[in-house]
Amino acid sequence: MAFYILKRLLAIIPTLFGVAVLIFLLLRVVPGDVVEARYMGEGGQFQSQELMQLERKKLGLDQPLWKQFTTWMAGLARLDFGISMWTGAPITEEIKLRFALSLQLALMASTIATLLAIPLGILAAIKQDTWVDYAVRVFSIAGLAMPSFWLGILMILGMLIIFKWLPPMVFTPLWVNPWENLAQLIWPALAVGYRYSAVSTRMMRSAMLEVLREDYIRTARAKGLWLKLILSRHALKNAILPVLTIISLEFAFLLGGLVVTEQVFNLNGLGMLFVEGIARRDYTLTQALVMLVATFFLTVNFVVDIAYAWLDPRIRYR
Amino acid sequence: MAKLLQVNHLRTTFATSTGLVRAVDGVSWDVEEGETVALVGESGCGKSVSALSIMRLIAPPAGRIESGEIFFKGRDLLRLSDEEMREVRGSEIAMVFQEPMTSLNPVLTVGRQLTEGMEIHYRTQPAAARARALKLLEMVGISDPERRLPQYPHHFSGGMRQRIMIAMALACNPQLILADEPTTALDVTIQAQILELMRNLSRELGVAMLIITHNLGVVARYADRVNVMYAGRIIEQATAAELYANPRHPYTLGLLHSVPRLDEPRRARLDPIEGQPPDLTRLPPGCAFQPRCKYRVERCVEAPPLVPLDAAGHCAACWEAANIASASRVTA
Numbered sequence: 118m119a120f121y122i123l124k125r126l127l128a129i130i131p132t133l134f135g136v137a138v139l140i141f142l143l144l145r146v147v148p149g150d151v152v153e154a155r156y157m158g159e160g161g162q163f164q165s166q167e168l169m170q171l172e173r174k175k176l177g178l179d180q181p182l183w184k185q186f187t188t189w190m191a192g193l194a195r196l197d198f199g200i201s202m203w204t205g206a207p208i209t210e211e212i213k214l215r216f217a218l219s220l221q222l223a224l225m226a227s228t229i230a231t232l233l234a235i236p237l238g239i240l241a242a243i244k245q246d247t248w249v250d251y252a253v254r255v256f257s258i259a260g261l262a263m264p265s266f267w268l269g270i271l272m273i274l275g276m277l278i279i280f281k282w283l284p285p286m287v288f289t290p291l292w293v294n295p296w297e298n299l300a301q302l303i304w305p306a307l308a309v310g311y312r313y314s315a316v317s318t319r320m321m322r323s324a325m326l327e328v329l330r331e332d333y334i335r336t337a338r339a340k341g342l343w344l345k346l347i348l349s350r351h352a353l354k355n356a357i358l359p360v361l362t363i364i365s366l367e368f369a370f371l372l373g374g375l376v377v378t379e380q381v382f383n384l385n386g387l388g389m390l391f392v393e394g395i396a397r398r399d400y401t402l403t404q405a406l407v408m409l410v411a412t413f414f415l416t417v418n419f420v421v422d423i424a425y426a427w428l429d430p431r432i433r434y435r
Numbered sequence: 436m437a438k439l440l441q442v443n444h445l446r447t448t449f450a451t452s453t454g455l456v457r458a459v460d461g462v463s464w465d466v467e468e469g470e471t472v473a474l475v476g477e478s479g480c481g482k483s484v485s486a487l488s489i490m491r492l493i494a495p496p497a498g499r500i501e502s503g504e505i506f507f508k509g510r511d512l513l514r515l516s517d518e519e520m521r522e523v524r525g526s527e528i529a530m531v532f533q534e535p536m537t538s539l540n541p542v543l544t545v546g547r548q549l550t551e552g553m554e555i556h557y558r559t560q561p562a563a564a565r566a567r568a569l570k571l572l573e574m575v576g577i578s579d580p581e582r583r584l585p586q587y588p589h590h591f592s593g594g595m596r597q598r599i600m601i602a603m604a605l606a607c608n609p610q611l612i613l614a615d616e617p618t619t620a621l622d623v624t625i626q627a628q629i630l631e632l633m634r635n636l637s638r639e640l641g642v643a644m645l646i647i648t649h650n651l652g653v654v655a656r657y658a659d660r661v662n663v664m665y666a667g668r669i670i671e672q673a674t675a676a677e678l679y680a681n682p683r684h685p686y687t688l689g690l691l692h693s694v695p696r697l698d699e700p701r702r703a704r705l706d707p708i709e710g711q712p713p714d715l716t717r718l719p720p721g722c723a724f725q726p727r728c729k730y731r732v733e734r735c736v737e738a739p740p741l742v743p744l745d746a747a748g749h750c751a752a753c754w755e756a757a758n759i760a761s762a763s764r765v766t767a
Contacts, residue, residue, distance in 0.1 A: 332534050341521050341552065343521070354543070355540070355542055
């Protein structure tokens with residue numbers, strides 16, 4: 118097991134390097150740079166070329182690509198993301214609060230999705246082809262059909278019209294005022310969590326149905342076990358694996374992918390920062406964000422791999 | 436001896452897209468205490484469905500026990516509530532399945548699967564259940580049980596897994612074990628070991644057994660009494676010795692002739708039963724075996740009842756049973 122974990126852990130490094138090369142090149146293939154983005158005058162007029170060259174020199178954009186890359190890599194190796202090309206502030210400072218917000222939102226939304234998906238999926242499977250099954254199906258497909266930002270707008274309007282109340286619109290970190298923080302984040306978390314529960318609910322249902330047809334479930338029933346025990350001990354542990362994959366990949370995606378929902382709820386999360394970074398051609402910031410999200414993704418994947426091995430003993434010995 | 440299990444006119448049906456299938460069509464048979472009874476027949480003749488009906492594990496909504504009675508120790512299992520039936524399963528009647536490779540849960544340790552039945556039926560404390568599990572593994576011939584208990588099914592070979600299945604079945608001291616083709620999925624050499632093991636254990640512990648098989652060799656060695664099934668019905672009932680010496684139904688005769696025998700000349704031709712097992716959705720009128728039968732007479736379009744042929748309880752469902760008796764003596 119220890120060897121397995123080490124092997125999976127070491128595989129992360131080359132992947133991250135690949136991501137670094139790719140994002141570095143991709144950003145520079147896009148026309149324009151941060152200097153042009155900043156000094157683009159009204160009506161498309163440029164400032165003087167000299168000024169722009171000076172600016173580029175200050176930011177190190179005049180150096181050859183390989184040099185820029187190695188400088189960046191050297192920084193990364195020291196966990197130093199550098200400074201934002203647009204604001205000039207250290208990137209760690211720029212990201213810190215937004216990362217906290219996005220991580221918390223992703224965690225809350227995933228928790229809600231999981232809490233919806235697993236019980237509903239199991240329920241639909243054991244009540245297959247009854248009204249319960251159909252109700253769950255309608256509920257989850259409705260979730261899939263409604264974009265979460267639209268659901269978010271409906272929520273805000275509903276609260277405003279019915280309760281004459283608006284959730285707080287300014288972000289308060291959890292450690293400053295948990296109550297204020299939750300009052301703001303619970304709504305987007307619900308909207309997003311509901312939407313992302315749909316796929317996992319369907320997956321839970323079909324995986325459960327498949328497992329319930331297995332011979333070992335019949336064996337468990339022949340032993341006279343309670344239905345609850347058959348479901349929780351014998352079926353769930355086998356059926357949960359594909360659901361786990363989906364939930365964790367969604368979770369990793371939610372960290373940086375909630376651009377529109379963040380807009381609706383006036384949240385300054387990583388999604389918004391991403392869009393701004395790209396629009397401003399803020400190479401250093403965008404690169405840092407991509408590396409952050411990629412690391413997060415790989416970490417989640419790693420944890421899922423370990424969880425797989427823990428849940429299914431057959432994997433451990435491969 | 437008292438009747439432990441008495442099945443009366445059991446009928447189990449399955450709704451399929453091509454119509455209602457009577458997988459088990461009004462069969463009656465019994466098992467006495469400590470006795471080994473065999474249910475023999477081709478694939479799809481209703482043997483396994485009979486066993487699953489006793490356990491009430493027929494999958495709804497397609498499968499349904501339509502009518503009949505299943506008396507176990509005087510109680511009709513078909514009249515028990517679901518909860519009462521759950522208490523019977525595993526503790527009084529246990530089952531060993533055909534596929535040892537898929538019948539054990541791959542993600543739970545063998546120990547877990549051995550002890551959970553005891554913990555549920557008898558509220559056995561974990562330590563005591565573990566001790567019993569070790570004892571059971573030893574009984575079924577698994578060496579080094581201490582090391583084996585925390586292992587998972589994929590660490591065991593097919594034969595070993597079937598031993599574990601047997602240990603699981605014995606865990607709660609049941610009075611009856613239903614063994615559904617317990618050796619079909621195993622190598623021939625292992626088959627004999629498993630059957631010996633089951634016979635010895637059933638004798639030692641006084642457990643009655645129902646062995647479901649298509650293998651007449653198994654029947655001859657291990658069963659006291661035999662029920663031969665064809666197309667959902669029992670067509671012949673006798674003690675194992677009597678059935679071999681004096682088969683009275685053409686189908687039984689056919690089965691016996693299609694088994695190679697060591698006491699015959701080596702190049703003697705096997706005599707297979709012509710034709711295919713019947714399609715249960717389109718059974719011929721009368722005797723279901725008549726299209727394949729060498730002894731067919733005009734009366735076969737009426738279904739023959741299962742009637743006793745002698746005082747010892749040898750029964751056959753064939754109009755020509757009397758003539759077959761002489762025929763089989765000639766060929767045997």
